[in-house]
Amino acid sequence: PFTDKELETVPYYRPDEDSAELRYMREQREKLGGSMPVRRRHASQKLTIPKLDFFESFLEGSGDREISTTMAFVRMLSTLVKDKSIGDRVVPIVPDEARTFGMEGMFRQLGIYSSKGQRYEPEDAGQVMYYREDKKGRIMEEGINEAGSMSGWIAAATSYSVHDFTLIPFFIYYSMFGFQRTGDFWWAAGDSQARGFLLGGTAGRTTLNGEGLQHQDGHSHVLTSTVPNCVSYDPTYAYELAVILQDGLRRMYEEEESVFYYLTLMNENYLHGAMPKGAEEGIRKGMYLLREGKGKRGKKAKRVQLLGAGTILREVEAAAELLREDFGVAADVWSVTSFNELRREGLRVDRDRLLKPDMKVAPTWVEQCLDKRQGPVIASTDYIKAYADQIRPWIKAPYRVLGTDGYGRSDSRAKLRHFFEVDRYFVVLAALSALKDEGEVDAATVKEAIQKYGIDPEKPYPVIS
Numbered sequence: 001p002f003t004d005k006e007l008e009t010v011p012y013y014r015p016d017e018d019s020a021e022l023r024y025m026r027e028q029r030e031k032l033g034g035s036m037p038v039r040r041r042h043a044s045q046k047l048t049i050p051k052l053d054f055f056e057s058f059l060e061g062s063g064d065r066e067i068s069t070t071m072a073f074v075r076m077l078s079t080l081v082k083d084k085s086i087g088d089r090v091v092p093i094v095p096d097e098a099r100t101f102g103m104e105g106m107f108r109q110l111g112i113y114s115s116k117g118q119r120y121e122p123e124d125a126g127q128v129m130y131y132r133e134d135k136k137g138r139i140m141e142e143g144i145n146e147a148g149s150m151s152g153w154i155a156a157a158t159s160y161s162v163h164d165f166t167l168i169p170f171f172i173y174y175s176m177f178g179f180q181r182t183g184d185f186w187w188a189a190g191d192s193q194a195r196g197f198l199l200g201g202t203a204g205r206t207t208l209n210g211e212g213l214q215h216q217d218g219h220s221h222v223l224t225s226t227v228p229n230c231v232s233y234d235p236t237y238a239y240e241l242a243v244i245l246q247d248g249l250r251r252m253y254e255e256e257e258s259v260f261y262y263l264t265l266m267n268e269n270y271l272h273g274a275m276p277k278g279a280e281e282g283i284r285k286g287m288y289l290l291r292e293g294k295g296k297r298g299k300k301a302k303r304v305q306l307l308g309a310g311t312i313l314r315e316v317e318a319a320a321e322l323l324r325e326d327f328g329v330a331a332d333v334w335s336v337t338s339f340n341e342l343r344r345e346g347l348r349v350d351r352d353r354l355l356k357p358d359m360k361v362a363p364t365w366v367e368q369c370l371d372k373r374q375g376p377v378i379a380s381t382d383y384i385k386a387y388a389d390q391i392r393p394w395i396k397a398p399y400r401v402l403g404t405d406g407y408g409r410s411d412s413r414a415k416l417r418h419f420f421e422v423d424r425y426f427v428v429l430a431a432l433s434a435l436k437d438e439g440e441v442d443a444a445t446v447k448e449a450i451q452k453y454g455i456d457p458e459k460p461y462p463v464i465s
Contacts, residue, residue, distance in 0.1 A: 041193075043160040047253045048085045052280070055079070055242035059275045062238065066269040070201050072238035073265055074102050076245060077170060081110065081138070086168060086253070091156045093140040093171040095149040101172055101201050103139075104129040111137030146177050150185040157194035157260060166253060168196060174208075175200025175264055176217040179224055190227045193258035197248060203234070203264030204382030205404035206416040207311050217264075218383050218404040224262045225340045225390075232262040233338045234381070235283075236313040239275035240337055241265075243283045266311050268413065285365045286342035287334050293320060295330025302440050303330045304431045305370060305397070307379035307388065309337070311413075312422055316380055319427035326452065327432065327445065332373060336388075339381075342366055343390040350393075366394040376400065376434035380422045398437060400430045406462040420462050425453035 002011060015021045029035060052059070058072060081087045098104060111134030122131035142149040149171055155162075156169035178200050179186055186198075202208040205218030224232045231248070235241040241263070248261040282288025287307070295301060304323065308316030313335055320331035336342070346364040353361050363371065370377060376398040379388040385403030392399050404420040417423035429449050435441045450457065 039193075040161040040164060041258070042256055043166045044164055045166070046256075047089065047166055049249045049254045050080075050083060050085070050246065052243065052246045054083070055246060058238045058242040060239075061274040062272040064271070066271055067238070068265070068267050068269050069235060069238065069241055070101055070265040070267055071269075072241055072272070073172075073199065073245075073263075074105075076242060077103075078106065078109070081106075086249075089166060089168045090138070091140065091167050091169040092138065093142065093149050093153050093156070093169055095142045095146050095173050095177075096144045097172075097174060097201070098139070098141060103172075106139055107132045110139050112139045112141045113137035146173060146181045147185065149173065150182040150189075153196060153198070154185065154189050154192065154194055157189060157196035158192050160195065161193070168249070168253065170197045170199060172199040172201055172265070174215060174217075175203040175220045176215050178262075179220055183223065186224070186227050186230065189260060190229045193229070194260050195252040195256075195258065196260050197245075198260065198262045200262065200264045202267045204266060204310050204312070205408055206382055206413050206420065206422075207266045207268050212410050213407050216404075216408050218406075218408075219387075220262075220264065221340055221383055221387050225343070229259045230262055231259050231338075232264075232340045234264045234310045234383075235337055236308075236310055236335060237275075238272045239279075240283050240335065243275070243280050244337065247284050264310060268311050270314060282365075282369075283335075283337050285345065286338040286340075287336040287365070287369055289332060289369070290335040291317065291320065291333040293330035293332045294324060295328070301330065301374070302328065302435060303332070303373075303375040304435065305334065305373050305375055305377040306331045306427060306431070307334045307336050307377060309335070309339070309379075309381045309388075310383075312380050312382045312417070315417060315422065315424045316427055318424040319380075319431070322424060322428050323431055326428075327441075327449070329431065329435065331431065334369065336379070336381075339388050339390050342394075346391065346394045364394045366391050367396075370395055370397065373397075375440075376431070376438060378402070378427060378430045378434060380427050380430075382422065398434050400434050402426055402430060404462075406464065408462070419460075425449075425455060428453070429455065 081090045107129055111132050114133035117135045118133040124130045140152050153169045153171040156167040160166040200220055202215055203217050205216045208215040221232055224230050233244045235244055251257045279288045306316045306320055317333055320333050323329040323331045349364045377395050378400045380402040381388050382404055384405045385401045388401045402422045432441055432446045432449050436446050
């Protein structure tokens with residue numbers, strides 16, 4: 001109701017209270033929950049999460065077949081989408097590397113979402129697992145677009161609050177391209193209390209050895225540790241992954257905790273054994289005894305504690321055998337599924353000790369595992385030393401950490417692990433060196449190991465080479 005002249009000053013205008021415009025705006029605002037923004041913390045429909053025995057086939061090992069943890073995850077995901085209670089809530093998200101991760105079987109099973117359906121004939125149309133787009137597709141295939149994929153993941157991971165409809169998103173990608181490219185989105189996800197799974201495939205600095213530095217992830221777990229409600233794990237075996245996955249589903253969708261999970265997966269194939277009896281608690285908390293070292297006990301017996309994670313755990317297992325066979329040293333092997341979670345639990349216990357001096361506070365999980373064990377502790381991972389170094393305050397024995405600090409280079413896995421000094425031979429060397437410092441072996445024994453395993457004391461320093 002203004003003249004052109006009046007519009008030059010942009011006068012304030014408010015329609016009448018009963019006008020069509022204001023009635024429309026009020027109706028829409030009511031649909032959105034009213035004038036005051038209110039965050040929904042609990043969805044009205046609670047999900048029923050399968051128990052651990054739902055993943056029973058993965059708890060029993062892979063038999064005589066070698067598989068990767070990435071392959072194990074895809075099989076678990078394929079099993080999960082068939083579950084009658086929550087299968088239709090699962091949202092697989094992948095930015096271009098679906099075939100790399102072995103997910104092409106899901107193209108036919110679930111279809112790739114497209115608002116317009118299949119509008120062209122794909123190059124692989126003649127194959128059984130062809131690139132099938134569908135208006136009702138379930139897979140979000142985002143192309144080479146981590147930011148778009150992460151945005152889609154956040155939308156699905158917060159749908160329980162925004163739309164009162166819980167979705168369970170699984171976003172899998174090359175781990176090196178995750179937090180580094182979309183770190184601010186991770187912080188936004190935590191701030192908006194997202195719930196879902198982020199999976200860093202081909203993780204570790206030495207596991208994807210042929211494609212150069214752009215794929216060599218030696219620090220994603222250190223980065224994710226900075227997000228307070230991001231729970232992260234680096235499993236080695238399928239049964240570890242199954243326990244973590246089921247526990248994550250329980251915490252996020254049954255207990256409705258406002259956390260999200262980051263799991264690293266590897267592309268290296270190897271045999272997966274059955275889950276040791278009673279290992280579930282340790283897997284969830286961050287570490288458990290995988291194998292007791294064979295050998296004498298007591299003051300005169302030489303024994304060490306070996307910690308490993310991810311693909312390097314298998315090098316640690318091999319190191320335990322070398323220590324026993326070549327040097328008569330018994331080694332207990334611990335699988336550390338999460339140094340991050342061990343540190344967080346340790347900090348919580350330390351805080352209780354600080355604020356409740358008159359109360360008896362239970363020891364940390366690291367202390368419960370290692371305090372009564374004999375010998376120095378050696379940890380080796382496929383990540384920079386800062387990752388495993390996080391639990392040092394709760395280890396009373398001498399503690400040596402091996403890690404993949406530096407850039408690295410393209411070569412075989414064995415050569416890269418030797419270059420970074422995290423393989424079985426450097427684990428043995430670190431263990432013997434620690435025993436030397438304790439007066440358990442002499443310097444000649446350490447030099448013997450150096451010569452026996454062909455270690456060059458003048459080899460390049462991996463951090464700056």
